[in-house]
Amino acid sequence: MTADKAAATPLAPETTTYLEMLSPADLKPSRANPSALTTRRLPAAEFAVGRRMYQEVGRDFLWIDRLQWPDRQWREYYERPGIELWIGEATDGIAGYFELDTREDGSTELAYFGLAPGFIGRGLGGLLLTAAIRQAWANGARRVWVHTSSRDHSGALPNYLARGLRIYHTETKPAPAQPG
């Protein structure tokens, strides 16, 4: 079991870290070769790709909230105003994805973000995050924010910090009581 999978146990305390960026000038772009990854927005009709990415990216990290969503719920979610589904493509396939959720106050949440397991550790995470933050600013965001769980990949928080997001809040939920 990897350290990351060990972290993703439902019986461990969970810390959630909230980060934000308040100006496009704060973005520190990845130094990896940008030609390694291209990003593309998908329409709501391609909700099945969003579902597949959610399943693949979150498989080892207890992403379970949406596993039971029927097709209708996926489609309606991506049809909501302010919701955008983006994929990141490498030469050998869809490497990862992100979702932007822009609210009426002009803040954009990076609601979901990540790489599929076979694409981690190649410099693509920094490139995908650079693209996601740039896209949020290009859409007219006034603030970009994200939250990450201690159950996510051990590179998640370092990647957010490396791109210039700043922590503004953390909260820890105790481990649930052991049964019996």
Ligand SMILES: CC(C)(COP(=O)(O)OP(=O)(O)OC[C@H]1O[C@@H](n2cnc3c(N)ncnc32)[C@H](O)[C@@H]1OP(=O)(O)O)[C@@H](O)C(=O)NCCC(=O)NCCS
């Ligand atoms: C988090 C994730 C995107 C990192 O992907 P990656 O391929 O390792 O990313 P990169 O190699 O491009 O590294 C990006 C940055 O994070 C840092 N980083 C990545 N893995 C790290 C680790 N295990 N420990 C410390 N830092 C790490 C790197 O130093 C790098 O910084 P730099 O760009 O300034 O050099 C990827 O592991 C992932 O998607 N995991 C599964 C889903 C997930 O946890 N998503 C986040 C949900 S909030």
